[in-house]
Amino acid sequence: MERSELEFATSEAVRLAIREKRWRGVTKRLALGYHQANVTIVPKDLAFDFMRFCFNNPKPLPLLDICEPGNPSPPRAAPNADLRTDVGGYVILRNGEVVETVSSLENHWRDDHVAFLTGCNLSLDRIMLESRIPLPHLISDKAFPAQFRSSISCVPAGPFHGPLVVSLRPVAEELVVPLVELTSRFPLSHGGPVHIGDPRKIGVDDLQQVHWGRPNEILPGQIPMFWACGITVQAVALAAKIPEIIVHAPGNMFVTDLLVRELSTAPAV
Amino acid sequence: MERSELEFATSEAVRLAIREKRWRGVTKRLALGYHQANVTIVPKDLAFDFMRFCFNNPKPLPLLDICEPGNPSPPRAAPNADLRTDVGGYVILRNGEVVETVSSLENHWRDDHVAFLTGCNLSLDRIMLESRIPLPHLISDKAFPAQFRSSISCVPAGPFHGPLVVSLRPVAEELVVPLVELTSRFPLSHGGPVHIGDPRKIGVDDLQQVHWGRPNEILPGQIPMFWACGITVQAVALAAKIPEIIVHAPGNMFVTDLLVRELSTAPAV
Numbered sequence: 001m002e003r004s005e006l007e008f009a010t011s012e013a014v015r016l017a018i019r020e021k022r023w024r025g026v027t028k029r030l031a032l033g034y035h036q037a038n039v040t041i042v043p044k045d046l047a048f049d050f051m052r053f054c055f056n057n058p059k060p061l062p063l064l065d066i067c068e069p070g071n072p073s074p075p076r077a078a079p080n081a082d083l084r085t086d087v088g089g090y091v092i093l094r095n096g097e098v099v100e101t102v103s104s105l106e107n108h109w110r111d112d113h114v115a116f117l118t119g120c121n122l123s124l125d126r127i128m129l130e131s132r133i134p135l136p137h138l139i140s141d142k143a144f145p146a147q148f149r150s151s152i153s154c155v156p157a158g159p160f161h162g163p164l165v166v167s168l169r170p171v172a173e174e175l176v177v178p179l180v181e182l183t184s185r186f187p188l189s190h191g192g193p194v195h196i197g198d199p200r201k202i203g204v205d206d207l208q209q210v211h212w213g214r215p216n217e218i219l220p221g222q223i224p225m226f227w228a229c230g231i232t233v234q235a236v237a238l239a240a241k242i243p244e245i246i247v248h249a250p251g252n253m254f255v256t257d258l259l260v261r262e263l264s265t266a267p268a269v
Numbered sequence: 270m271e272r273s274e275l276e277f278a279t280s281e282a283v284r285l286a287i288r289e290k291r292w293r294g295v296t297k298r299l300a301l302g303y304h305q306a307n308v309t310i311v312p313k314d315l316a317f318d319f320m321r322f323c324f325n326n327p328k329p330l331p332l333l334d335i336c337e338p339g340n341p342s343p344p345r346a347a348p349n350a351d352l353r354t355d356v357g358g359y360v361i362l363r364n365g366e367v368v369e370t371v372s373s374l375e376n377h378w379r380d381d382h383v384a385f386l387t388g389c390n391l392s393l394d395r396i397m398l399e400s401r402i403p404l405p406h407l408i409s410d411k412a413f414p415a416q417f418r419s420s421i422s423c424v425p426a427g428p429f430h431g432p433l434v435v436s437l438r439p440v441a442e443e444l445v446v447p448l449v450e451l452t453s454r455f456p457l458s459h460g461g462p463v464h465i466g467d468p469r470k471i472g473v474d475d476l477q478q479v480h481w482g483r484p485n486e487i488l489p490g491q492i493p494m495f496w497a498c499g500i501t502v503q504a505v506a507l508a509a510k511i512p513e514i515i516v517h518a519p520g521n522m523f524v525t526d527l528l529v530r531e532l533s534t535a536p537a538v
Binding site for chain 1: 313317324330332335337344459
């Protein structure tokens with residue numbers, strides 16, 4: 001199945017293609033204009049602390065929806081969806097280690113599981129294209145996001161603590177200000193960047209040593225810009241040795257029914 | 270102590286005056302420009318459901334801050350404050366009944382108590398005055414808010430369910446549109462109105478039969494406008510017979526260090 005077939009598809013059509021394994025791969029440029037979401041699933045006894053952790057760290061973890069305990073359907077983001085089957089892949093982490101990667105949670109879901117959806121920068125793909133300032137991953141299949149553990153610490157909540165993971169975008173100098181202005185209007189998609197310029201200022205000493213994704217080239221005339229990244233959840237699960245946390249496979253986001261143009265505000269504090 | 274002495278005081282000065290009982294009474298027009306907050310305290314085993322209830326109902330319950338379990342200081346809204354002493358009065362509800370009204374929680378606070386702060390319309394007093402479209406309570410000491418249980422249901426979460434409580438403001442016809450525009454910009458203070466015009470459309474059949482506050486007069490040329498109200502928590506505690514929930518005494522809000530002009534956005538969904 002070609003990406004172009006799903007670029008302008010509805011969120012529901014994309015979820016169905018993923019559920020039926022007709023679409024395999026990352027969700028960039030799919031269902032343009034709909035919010036895509038990071039998925040985090042924790043046991044109920046960790047749910048309040050994780051929800052506060054999201055509230056305390058709105059840049060990496062802007063809350064889009066929270067499921068009722070034991071219910072895999074996001075009540076407002078996609079009431080007809082099933083988070084056990086509608087994501088391309090899942091990573092299961094226990095006690096600070098990745099223990100399994102699975103393509104479905106049908107045999108892993110429990111009644112005490114609580115699923116959270118948090119915003120993702122892929123939600124802005126359509127806006128970036130329409131604004132004619134596309135990020136590298138939109139214009140080149142060779143451009144991959146490079147993510148790094150930064151030296152910035154998240155604001156802890158209960159057992160949740162760890163480093164902020166940042167996503168690097170090499171940006172042409174003349175696009176730096178427009179991109180700050182544009183992304184700042186979308187706090188539900190990580191908002192404005194957390195750092196511009198020298199990577200060492202946020203503890204990223206070697207751009208070739210990525211922690212997730214692949215290194216990407218910084219061309220002459222480009223400035224490194226760093227945005228908060230949802231992979232922060234994985235870094236926190238590892239750093240804090242959380243007993244159990246399940247996340248989507250990197251780049252395999254959950255596509256919601258929420259329209260980006262209708263939801264451009266975010267948790268305020 | 271005169272209200273005028275505290276109108277332009279800092280949030281900390283107002284909290285101290287309340288803690289030392291130098292100020293008794295409602296907090297309208299105090300520490301103009303700072304966010305004032307509804308206080309809700311629940312046992313930890315209800316905290317996740319209550320936080321989801323706030324997330325599900327952002328108009329009556331826009332989240333400003335959440336305390337660590339057992340800690341009475343709001344980490345970001347007022348880290349130096351103590352919610353056991355810095356509010357003028359508290360109402361304790363158990364199993365759907367008001368059991369006690371106290372002036373301090375020093376003898377009631379437990380390690381399993383979790384305190385939440387949600388936004389309040391009094392946060393807009395300064396903006397209303399500066400915009401020269403003050404609401405009645407700002408220009409007349411005789412004007413009291415009138416609050417009603419509406420026929421609108423809150424979006425439930427766990428055991429939390431019940432009616433949306435609305436606050437009535439009689440507004441001169443020519444100010445209806447400006448007030449919708451202005452209040453809509455401040456979702457952390459209940460945002461835009463939930464209803465304009467005929468009170469019966471939202472189940473308010475008799476404006477003299479108020480459920481909280483006092484009836485207020487609707488003069489010729491005035492339109493009744495209704496905003497979501499934080500007293501919704503009390504109505505929900507009563508309707509859902511929540512085992513234990515502690516709230517501030519009506520009008521006796523908690524004054525935070527958060528500046529309204531710095532926080533005008535809110536939870537998006």
